[in-house]
Amino acid sequence: MANGSQGSPGATPQRRASRKHSEGSEPYHYTRILAVKKGVVRPLWSVMIPTYNCAMYLRHTLASVLAQDPGANSMQIEVVDDCSTYDDPAKVVEELGQGRVVFDIRRNRRF
Numbered sequence: 228m229a230n231g232s233q234g235s236p237g238a239t240p241q242r243r244a245s246r247k248h249s250e251g252s253e254p255y256h257y258t259r260i261l262a263v264k265k266g267v268v269r270p271l272w273s274v275m276i277p278t279y280n281c282a283m284y285l286r287h288t289l290a291s292v293l294a295q296d297p298g299a300n301s302m303q304i305e306v307v308d309d310c311s312t313y314d315d316p317a318k319v320v321e322e323l324g325q326g327r328v329v330f331d332i333r334r335n336r337r338f
Contacts, residue, residue, distance in 0.1 A: 273303040282314035289323045296327070305329040 263269055274292050278285050285306065292304055306328060308316045320330040 268300070270299065270303040271301050273305065276304075276306045277309065278306055278311065278316045279309040280311045280313055282311070282316050282319050285316050285319050286323065289319065289328065293323065293327065299327065303329070305331060308332045310334060 276285065276288055276292070289304075289306070296302060296304070304324070304327060306316060306320050306324075308331070310332065317330050317332075320328050324330070
């Protein structure tokens with residue numbers, strides 16, 4: 228997937244909804260995840276690694292996760308960068324992930 232992409236292959240669109248905590252309070256938002264379409268094979272679990280200006284720690288984290296990797300059919304690995312300003316997590320993912328790790332940048336997304 229390219230930077231800034233959303234969702235997984237075969238996934239259905241997500242919907243946002245809101246509710247109020249209690250009378251008079253501000254609403255909170257949650258994302259409803261719809262069922263996967265029939266016939267779509269997805270990994271059993273996902274490892275999502277958030278990062279912001281911590282490429283040194285990302286290098287160690289990815290090495291550890293990849294050492295335990297049972298394969299793409301069982302585990303999805305994705306690094307989500309919150310617009311790092313002084314290091315390059317994309318370079319670390321490219322170097323260590325070797326195509327196995329998805330990299331995504333979240334650019335000021337809000338509800």
